[in-house]
Amino acid sequence: MDKRHLLAYAALSLPLAMSMMPIYMISPKFYGDVLGVELAALGAVLFLTRLLDTAQDPLIGRLVDATQHRPGGWAWLMIGASIALAVGFVLLFMPPDWSQTGLLVWLGGSLVLVYGAHSVLSVCYLTWGARLTDDVTGRAQVTGWREAFGLVGVVVASVLPAVWVGQQGARVGYQWFAWLFAVMLLLALGCTLRWSPAPKLLSRQGRQDLRTALSPPEVRRVLWFYLFNAISVAVPATLVLFFIDDVVQSPSYAGLFLGVYFCAGMLALPLWVMLAARIGKARAWLMGSGLAALSLFCTYWVGAGDVFFYAVVCALAGAGLGADVALPPAMLADAIPPTHRSSTGLYFGIWVLIGKFALALAAGVTLPALQVFQYQPGHPESAVALGLTYALLPLLFKGLALVVLFSQSSRFSLSRVCSRKEST
Numbered sequence: 001m002d003k004r005h006l007l008a009y010a011a012l013s014l015p016l017a018m019s020m021m022p023i024y025m026i027s028p029k030f031y032g033d034v035l036g037v038e039l040a041a042l043g044a045v046l047f048l049t050r051l052l053d054t055a056q057d058p059l060i061g062r063l064v065d066a067t068q069h070r071p072g073g074w075a076w077l078m079i080g081a082s083i084a085l086a087v088g089f090v091l092l093f094m095p096p097d098w099s100q101t102g103l104l105v106w107l108g109g110s111l112v113l114v115y116g117a118h119s120v121l122s123v124c125y126l127t128w129g130a131r132l133t134d135d136v137t138g139r140a141q142v143t144g145w146r147e148a149f150g151l152v153g154v155v156v157a158s159v160l161p162a163v164w165v166g167q168q169g170a171r172v173g174y175q176w177f178a179w180l181f182a183v184m185l186l187l188a189l190g191c192t193l194r195w196s197p198a199p200k201l202l203s204r205q206g207r208q209d210l211r212t213a214l215s216p217p218e219v220r221r222v223l224w225f226y227l228f229n230a231i232s233v234a235v236p237a238t239l240v241l242f243f244i245d246d247v248v249q250s251p252s253y254a255g256l257f258l259g260v261y262f263c264a265g266m267l268a269l270p271l272w273v274m275l276a277a278r279i280g281k282a283r284a285w286l287m288g289s290g291l292a293a294l295s296l297f298c299t300y301w302v303g304a305g306d307v308f309f310y311a312v313v314c315a316l317a318g319a320g321l322g323a324d325v326a327l328p329p330a331m332l333a334d335a336i337p338p339t340h341r342s343s344t345g346l347y348f349g350i351w352v353l354i355g356k357f358a359l360a361l362a363a364g365v366t367l368p369a370l371q372v373f374q375y376q377p378g379h380p381e382s383a384v385a386l387g388l389t390y391a392l393l394p395l396l397f398k399g400l401a402l403v404v405l406f407s408q409s410s411r412f413s414l415s416r417v418c419s420r421k422e423s424t
Contacts, residue, residue, distance in 0.1 A: 006142065008195035009132065010149040012125055015185040016118075017153030019089055021258075022177070023114060024234075024359050026161060027092060028367070029241045031107055032377060034170040037100055039371045045108050047364025053115035054353045054360065058210060060123050061349020068199075068345070074124050075193050081120035082189045086182035088113035093174040119352055125192075126348040130333045131199035131341075140281065140330045144273035147325040151266035155259055162255025213346050218335045223354060225405045226328050229289075230358035232397035233324055236296070236317075238362045239390045246375075246383040247390075249304040256307075257314050264318030265325065272323040281327045281334070282405055288323020289398055291316050296398075299391045304380065366393070 028046060031037045067073030092110040095103055129142050160180070164173030214220055236243075240258075245251045268288075276284040295317035302310050329351070336347055366389055373385035 005195070005197045006145040008191055009129060009142065009197065010145040011188045011196075012192040013146045013149040014153035014156075015181060015188045016122065016125070017150035018157045018181050018184065019085065019114075019118065021154055021157040021237075022089075022093070022161065022174070022181075023111075023118075024363075025237055025241060026174070027107070027111075028238065028363060030093070030170060030174060031095075031103065033245075035095065035103055037103055037107075039377070040368050041100070041104060042107075043364055043367035043371075045104050046111075046367075047360050049108050049111040049115065050356055050360030050363065052112065053119065054357045056116065057119050057123065057349040057353035057356065058346060059349070060119050060352075061127075061343075061346040063120075064124050064127050064345030064349070065343055074128065074199075077124050078121055078189060078193065081117045081124070082185055084113060084117035085121060086185050088117055089181055090175075090178045093178040115356070119349075119356075122352050123345060123349050126329065126351065127345045128196070128199045130329075130336075130344050130348065132197055134200070139333045140273050140276055140326070143330045143333075144269060144326050147322075148266055148269050150325065151262050151269065151322075155262040155266065158258030158262055159255045162258070166252070210346070213340060213343055213350075216335070216337055216340075219332075219337075219347070221404060221407075222328070222331050222335045223350065225401050226332070226351065227354050227358060228397045228401035228404060229324065229328065230355050231361060232292075232394040232401065233321075234358045234362035235366060235394045235397070236390055238359070238366055239386065242377055242383075242386055243299075243390050244310075246377065246380045247304070247387050248302060248306060248310050249380055250307050250310075253307055253311075257311060260311050261314040261318040261321070264315045265321035267322075268319040269322035269326050272326050276327055276330075281331050285323045285327045285331075286402065286406075288320040288327075289402065290320070292320030292324070293395055293398055295320065296391050296395050299387070302387075 028042060032039055032042050064074070064077065067077060088110055092107070092114060095106050098106065129146055130139070132142050133139060157177075161173055161177045164176050167173065168176070214223075241254060244254045244257055248257075272284050272288055275287070295313045298313045298316070299310075302313065332347060332351055333344075336344065340347070370385055370389065375382045375386050
């Protein structure tokens with residue numbers, strides 16, 4: 001596949017990733033800090049809406065599989081989902097001046113629309129990418145290009161809102177960004193639909209039910225690994241803005257820290273793809289996780305005003321992020337048996353479900369738990385529990401992910417994912 005086709009396919013990943021950080025990281029901070037919504041109630045709404053969202057992802061995967069042979073089926077799904085996502089995103093950051101209860105209702109309704117549209121678009125887009133090639137190395141290239149554009153989108157989402165919020169205030173700054181996102185999403189969708197290679201569609205027969213799809217042990221292993229790894233990424237993503245405000249105590253540098261983090265991930269990502277081609281995806285992921293673990297360990301020594309030190313920590317964590325975003329989706333594509341390829345949408349529906357469940361768990365558990373331990377946003381003296389949660393909980397789940405992937409009870413990681421030679 002030439003670079004022009006990879007570029008056209010990857011274009012949509014940029015605005016999709018632009019939406020992720022505002023939805024999962026900025027919106028809790030916006031509603032909790034700027035609008036004054038109580039943390040426990042906020043965490044409950046985030047958890048319930050994300051939990052509701054996860055239930056629909058396998059059904060969306062089945063819908064994607066069922067519409068693949070209809071004329072323009074995937075294109076129309078993506079167009080409708082993109083319009084709904086753009087509308088929901090704008091509503092999310094244009095809340096009315098209502099009471100706390102009203103704001104919680106507005107937040108819940110906006111998130112339901114955003115989550116549903118994002119799920120349809122993401123599952124269809126990931127399935128499209130998995131069907132572009134059956135070559136193991138080619139899959140890593142497709143994923144690498146897609147996630148590289150995604151990291152560009154996240155950099156934009158980390159820098160622009162911070163600049164605009166600093167200049168215009170939180171309400172106006174986030175509204176400007178929401179409208180920019182809506183325009184970029186529709187433009188990128190047009191680019192992908194017009195110039196991306198068509199996916200390789202398989203027979204109408206042989207689509208798997210959920211039980212059959214999950215029966216291969218290698219698939220289950222990758223999914224369990226992804227769950228624990230996604231939780232390890234979701235916890236600091238949920239808490240990072242609180243950490244910057246009340247531990248580093250440098251909120252004006254939030255855009256810089258996030259920019260360093262995602263730029264490091266973007267620069268390191270091609271290196272992880274090349275390394276995976278040499279030593280296997282699982283071993284490359286392990287090396288990336290080593291960098292992530294080192295960065296989390298270093299946060300224990302971050303204190304007030306440690307701007308340079310925390311920027312270095314963000315660079316290390318970002319370098320490890322490249323392995324986290326580029327390699328696991330390609331591992332799943334490798335693990336799907338050839339006889340199950342007609343149900344790729346179902347597999348990526350489950351994949352998206354797991355990612356969202358991890359984010360729901362991170363928000364629904366960590367925010368109320370911090371309130372129990374008497375952490376109050378804006379009060380650095382109460383941030384001891386915040387620092388420990390931010391650093392130690394992700395390390396625990398990284399360890400669980402490592403155990404699952406490299407367990408001696410199965411040779412899957414060495415026979416299907418870890419070794420490129422044996423995979424081919």
